[in-house]
Amino acid sequence: MGQDVHKYSIKGLSCANCALKIENTLKDQNFADVQLNFATRVLTFSCGEKKCDSHSKEINAIISKIEPGAQAFPEITMDQPQDRNWIAIVRITVSLLLLGLGIVLTNPSMTEQVILTGYMSFFLAYFIAGWKVLKNAILQLRNYDFTNEYILMSVATIGAIIIQEIPEAVAVMVFYTIGEYLQTKAINHSRQSIGSLLDIRPDQAHLVVADSITTVPIAEVKPDDIILVKPGERIPLDGKIVKGHSNLDMTTLTGESRPVVVKEDDEVLSGSITSSSIHIQVTSPCYDSTVSRILNAVENAAKNKSKTELFITRFARYYTPLVLLLALFIAIIPPLLFRQAFDVWVYRAFVILVISCPCALVVSIPLVYFSGIGKSSREGILLKGANVIDSLNEVSTVLWDKTGTLTVGKFKVITIVPIPDYSPHDILAYAALAEAHSTHPIAASIREAYGKQVDLTQIEEYEELPALGIMMKTKSNESIVVGNDKLTHKVNCPHSECIRDETAVYVIRNGEYIGHIIIDDQIKTSSYEAVKRLKSQGILNIGLLTGDSKNVAERVGKELGIDQSEIYANLMPLNKLEILERYIYKKNGVGAVIFVGDGINDAPVIARADIGVAMGGIGSDATIEAADLVIMEDNPSKLSDAIDIAKKTNRLAKQNIVLALGIKAIFILLGAMGLATMWAAVFGDVGVTILTVLNSLRLLR
Numbered sequence: 001m002g003q004d005v006h007k008y009s010i011k012g013l014s015c016a017n018c019a020l021k022i023e024n025t026l027k028d029q030n031f032a033d034v035q036l037n038f039a040t041r042v043l044t045f046s047c048g049e050k051k052c053d054s055h056s057k058e059i060n061a062i063i064s065k066i067e068p069g070a071q072a073f074p075e076i077t078m079d080q081p082q083d084r085n086w087i088a089i090v091r092i093t094v095s096l097l098l099l100g101l102g103i104v105l106t107n108p109s110m111t112e113q114v115i116l117t118g119y120m121s122f123f124l125a126y127f128i129a130g131w132k133v134l135k136n137a138i139l140q141l142r143n144y145d146f147t148n149e150y151i152l153m154s155v156a157t158i159g160a161i162i163i164q165e166i167p168e169a170v171a172v173m174v175f176y177t178i179g180e181y182l183q184t185k186a187i188n189h190s191r192q193s194i195g196s197l198l199d200i201r202p203d204q205a206h207l208v209v210a211d212s213i214t215t216v217p218i219a220e221v222k223p224d225d226i227i228l229v230k231p232g233e234r235i236p237l238d239g240k241i242v243k244g245h246s247n248l249d250m251t252t253l254t255g256e257s258r259p260v261v262v263k264e265d266d267e268v269l270s271g272s273i274t275s276s277s278i279h280i281q282v283t284s285p286c287y288d289s290t291v292s293r294i295l296n297a298v299e300n301a302a303k304n305k306s307k308t309e310l311f312i313t314r315f316a317r318y319y320t321p322l323v324l325l326l327a328l329f330i331a332i333i334p335p336l337l338f339r340q341a342f343d344v345w346v347y348r349a350f351v352i353l354v355i356s357c358p359c360a361l362v363v364s365i366p367l368v369y370f371s372g373i374g375k376s377s378r379e380g381i382l383l384k385g386a387n388v389i390d391s392l393n394e395v396s397t398v399l400w401d402k403t404g405t406l407t408v409g410k411f412k413v414i415t416i417v418p419i420p421d422y423s424p425h426d427i428l429a430y431a432a433l434a435e436a437h438s439t440h441p442i443a444a445s446i447r448e449a450y451g452k453q454v455d456l457t458q459i460e461e462y463e464e465l466p467a468l469g470i471m472m473k474t475k476s477n478e479s480i481v482v483g484n485d486k487l488t489h490k491v492n493c494p495h496s497e498c499i500r501d502e503t504a505v506y507v508i509r510n511g512e513y514i515g516h517i518i519i520d521d522q523i524k525t526s527s528y529e530a531v532k533r534l535k536s537q538g539i540l541n542i543g544l545l546t547g548d549s550k551n552v553a554e555r556v557g558k559e560l561g562i563d564q565s566e567i568y569a570n571l572m573p574l575n576k577l578e579i580l581e582r583y584i585y586k587k588n589g590v591g592a593v594i595f596v597g598d599g600i601n602d603a604p605v606i607a608r609a610d611i612g613v614a615m616g617g618i619g620s621d622a623t624i625e626a627a628d629l630v631i632m633e634d635n636p637s638k639l640s641d642a643i644d645i646a647k648k649t650n651r652l653a654k655q656n657i658v659l660a661l662g663i664k665a666i667f668i669l670l671g672a673m674g675l676a677t678m679w680a681a682v683f684g685d686v687g688v689t690i691l692t693v694l695n696s697l698r699l700l701r
């Protein structure tokens with residue numbers, strides 16, 4: 001996305017159907033990348049080809065035409081605009097009282113005078129409860145939109161008044177208003193719980209200049225500025241500690257609740273909470289901080305809609321007009337066919353109108369997926385879209401990278417074996433020189449074992465070969481090759497065979513094998529649980545793909561309980577891709593194949609998998625880019641958490657669909673048979689919306 005992305009928060013947006021229409025209208029008006037998230041009420045779009053310098057006016061015109069009273073504001077606020085609660089409550093109470101009064105006073109045993117007062121009372125109740133609905137209906141008619149809920153309600157109730165079902169008409173209006181009120185409350189509640197999940201970015205920072213401290217908006221803080229973070233505060237921007245030490249609570253970033261100890265010179269990530277005062281030198285601007293990237297990922301996630309959401313969008317487009325036709329059919333055909341009184345069937349048609357609003361689905365389904373994404377981000381699992389939730393529900397194969405993913409990736413040099421003319425220290429010195437620039441965990445362990453500064457000026461030429469090792473030349477024209485067995489064959493240099501259960505790094509100087517370094521890695525304790533849980537979740541194939549040697553791979557695999565036949569060793573990144581594709585081909589369109597990597601040279605495989613998972617993704621742009629799912633904490637068993645959340649999300653979405661469509665279908669049937677009154681219909685309509693919204697929220701618990 002370029003600079004051209006505009007973001008608005010929309011206040012007063014209360015009807016999900018309208019949100020859908022706004023989105024579609026903007027698309028029709030040639031705005032690009034239009035995305036209106038009903039749960040957060042955030043509208044994003046870009047102008048694309050369109051000239052839209054004064055887009056704010058145009059956007060607002062479109063919005064208020066579709067949902068009168070809604071307005072777009074260019075800043076993003078997650079918090080609720082104050083709902084005028086008490087006005088709604090007074091309106092509801094008064095209209096309820098008037099409705100009751102009307103019912104009592106219109107009792108046939110009353111005098112004519114009293115009955116007349118009773119009807120006055122009905123009409124007052126009708127208008128007090130329904131003026132907003134009627135007003136909106138008239139406004140909508142001007143848009144030639146006949147399928148919104150305001151019009152449905154107005155037509156049904158005015159029609160009922162005409163056929164002299166006055167108490168019913170009033171009751172529908174009053175209960176519809178009560179329902180709207182409760183529904184808004186439920187939606188606001190859910191917005192708040194989701195909002196608080198995402199409320200992990202402080203707006204301000206304490207900027208330290210000379211000896212004075214000023215509090216400024218984080219956008220004003222630039223890289224290299226020094227900021228102070230006080231105990232209990234969230235770190236607003238990524239940076240390096242220049243003064244102080246602390247225990248960091250990184251729960252919101254990784255889901256891991258154990259505090260992380262940091263001291264001077266350590267990197268700290270925005271979003272974590274410090275236990276004591278620290279001074280930080282800022283390393284990245286605010287739009288690029290870790291916490292901004294997380295928020296962006298979650299906000300953009302709504303863009304990739306799930307199959308269910310897409311289905312509901314399509315469904316809503318046909319459903320309402322269909323029900324309208326059905327109502328019309330029921331009002332006209334049976335009376336003509338069976339020569340029955342019109343008003344009986346017209347009443348039935350009105351019952352169907354009242355029940356016909358698709359709100360329950362349109363509101364609750366996106367809410368379910370958004371809650372699913374929010375819930376997982378709270379667990380330190382970033383999903384790049386609701387479509388990932390779909391795929392997670394179908395997982396049949398999980399392929400793991402080994403080094404750094406299932407193993408700690410912190411190698412330790414155990415033994416150094418030189419040939420006779422060399423000392424262990426020589427071997428280590430050559431290896432450390434070659435590994436000076438590598439970010440591979442093996443390189444780090446060799447540098448650590450060497451313990452001294454490497455003279456970087458000695459390096460003349462240098463090449464890192466992924467999954468093999470390093471080839472380099474020094475200023476004094478010595479060639480050094482450091483890497484695995486495969487690399488020694490590649491450079492045609494024989495060496496004494498060394499079969500051990502650890503990883504061996506061979507050192508070759510000027511074409512001559514001079515020794516090897518044995519290093520060892522450890523299996524993460526959480527890896528045992530990860531494999532066990534995947535098995536119990538019914539995942540058919542669990543495989544291990546590694547560039548490391550066969551011995552090491554088999555030892556690790558055996559210990560974790562991975563089947564021998566699914567362990568693949570000595571792989572180059574391209575071979576990993578081949579094996580992944582073999583699995584994708586084998587599943588034949590059914591199921592999904594996951595690849596989990598730690599992001600070091602696995603990006604192509606992560607990108608190709610049905611679900612590419614990057615683990616320990618914090619702080620690395622490239623992995624967040626390539627992956628569909630990022631596990632923030634270095635914990636493989638989080639994958640099973642993600643699958644669990646996805647399963648639950650799917651279950652709730654299905655429940656909502658069955659609940660909403662089921663109840664609507666029953667009421668339409670009962671209405672058509674004359675067994676449901678308008679009272680029942682309005683309770684059914686409102687009730688099911690509230691029920692489905694509340695059901696969606698169960699995810700966040």
Ligand code: ADP
Nearest residue numbers: 402403438440443467468469483484546547548
């Ligand atoms: P995995 O697939 O298990 O994550 P990698 O693809 O990162 O492993 O690396 C595979 C193998 O390549 C390592 O086990 C090691 O033998 C060799 N290797 C890769 N990079 C280096 C390096 N910088 N120095 C030495 N050996 C390396």
Ligand code: MG
Nearest residue numbers: 401403404598
């Ligand atoms: Mg790796």
